[in-house]
Amino acid sequence: MKIPASQLLDELKTLTKEHLQYTENLLRQSDDKLNSRMSNESWSVLECLEHLNRYGNFYIPEISHRISSSKTSPTPVFKPGMLGNYFAQSMLPKEKLNKMKTFKNMNPVHSQLDKEVIKEFIKQQCQLIELLEKAKETDLNTVKTSISISKLIRLKLGDTFRFVVYHNLRHIRQAENILSAS
Helix, strand or coil, rough: CCCCCHHHHHHHHHHHHHHHHHHHHHCCCCCHHCCCCCCCCCCHHHHHHHHHHHHHHHHHHHHHHHHCCCCCCCEECCCCCHHHHHHHHHHCCCCCCCCCCCCCHHHHHHHHHHHHHHHHHHHHHHHHHHHHHHHHCCCCCCCCCEEEEEEEEEHHHHHHHHHHHHHHHHHHHHHHHHHHCC
C-alpha cells in the first residue's frame, strides 16, 4: 500500500477533528453517565479517554521531538512499514469491537475520574492536529519514533500517526457504545 503523504495527514487530521468534536460534546454529559460501565470490569467513557490520555502522554512528546529534530524534507508518498502497518491496522475498530489486553500502567479501570480527563484529551487532540500539520514539512518514511512498549522498536512517523489516531478511534467507538447502552 502506498498513499500520498498529504492525503494520509489530511485523513488523520479529519479523524482527529471528529474525535475532538465528539469529546467536546461529552462535557455536557453528567459525571454519573460518564462514569457508568456495562460491567464491573469494563471501562467507563472517562476510563476510555484516560487510557488514551496515558498513551498521548508518551506519543505526543515523542512525535513532537522527532519532528522538531528532523532534518528531512517531505516526500510525496508514504509507504507503511510491515510492523507499523500491522500495529496501525490492529487498532482499527471491527464490526464487533474485538477485546485486546492492555498494559497494567495503561489500564485505568476503577480510577476516580472527572471531566478533567475530557479536557486533557481535548488538549492532546489539539496538539495532535498541530503535529499532523507540522508533519507536512518532514518525511513520514525516514523519521522514526520509539513506541510506548519498547524503546528498541521504532516505527515510521506515518505509521506512528496512524497507530495513535486509529487507537483513538477504537476507544471513541467504545465510548459511544457505552453511552448508547447506558
